[in-house]
Amino acid sequence: MAVLTHTHDIAAAAARTQKTAATAFRKGRDATADVLETAADRINAGADRLTTVAHDTAETLENSSALLRGNRKRTVARNVRALIKEHAGLAVISAIVLGFVSGRVFRRD
Numbered sequence: 001m002a003v004l005t006h007t008h009d010i011a012a013a014a015a016r017t018q019k020t021a022a023t024a025f026r027k028g029r030d031a032t033a034d035v036l037e038t039a040a041d042r043i044n045a046g047a048d049r050l051t052t053v054a055h056d057t058a059e060t061l062e063n064s065s066a067l068l069r070g071n072r073k074r075t076v077a078r079n080v081r082a083l084i085k086e087h088a089g090l091a092v093i094s095a096i097v098l099g100f101v102s103g104r105v106f107r108r109d
Contacts, residue, residue: 068076084091 067079071079
């Protein structure tokens with residue numbers, strides 16, 4: 001009878017261990033799936049923003065191209081001067097960045 005009780009205790013302990021392991025597995029699986037889903041949502045949101053920026057940039061470049069083709073030098077120069085006056089801070093920062101990048105590109109090693 002003692003062996004039967006001992007065998008029953010082992011079986012019950014094994015069943016509890018199996019149930020605990022299955023629960024832990026489900027929780028881990030669900031947590032991993034949640035993390036993957038969140039990452040996918042963030043990537044999609046970033047891709048949407050990137051797509052919007054890319055389209056806006058392409059549109060701006062197309063408009064600039066049309067402006068350059070459709071105007072004489074004086075008109076383009078006048079438009080550039082007006083733009084620089086309107087956005088002086090941005091123009092200065094852009095010139096600094098352009099100078100830095102040009103220096104790095106054309107630097108002799």
